[in-house]
Amino acid sequence: MSMADQMQVYVRLPARILFEGPATRLVATAANGSFGILPNHIDFVTALVPSVLLVTPLDAPEQVFGIDEGLLLKKGHTVEIAVRRGVHGADLESLRETVGERFAGMEDEERASRAALSRLEADMVRRFATLRRPHHEQ
Template sequence: MKSAQMRLKILLPYTTFMDKSNVLRIVAETNQGAFGILPNRLDCSAALTAGIFCYQCLNGEEVFIAVDQGVLVKTGFDVLVSVRRAIGHADLSELHALVKKEFLLIDEYEKHVHAMMMKLETGFLHQLSNFKNQ
């Protein structure tokens, strides 16, 4: 008897990173921790955080991919993952270092830029309000 299998598709903003059938299980990371997906799991969706994404193929091979923030949607036997960035073809320790170095540091930089933009906007609105009152 043939076991149920999933089709996994990982999308980046500009291309399809991977399209794989015959996937037996998936492990993904969210803010609440890691969770697994098997073929007969109920349909679901989850917001992913930067981390290591893992899936196992029919031949038993486990594949690890470093992914940035994104979303995972499972409908039936199809699993669609959409992330900002993904890096594969490296061993697990290299991927973990890449997540820390590239994804998390870039997120901190983006938070800093966002805070600076908020200060500029607040200053601009304050000056505009002073100009209007004069």
């Protein structure tokens, strides 16, 4: 692998790309702690935990992201990050507020979805139970 002064970074959500561009440095957090990646870092894969992700673009100020759990893959001069949820913040203070608002709303939606799914499953079980009964009991 050739020496490089930048790497291509992609931060992907399930439905869209949160960040894409050349970067000179990245700081992320795995279960065993925070780590940094420079363009010539060794290739690896790791699971990310909910945390702050810092990306230093080539010619721009450091970008701050609040991320949920996900995966990071470093291969060559490309870093691919896939997370369930993530938000961009102007700085750490605004990020704290944004994460609190967005993730709390998402958790409420997930709870409502799980409740609806549970009701649907219970209804299916009741319907299957009536199919198994002999006709004279119905």
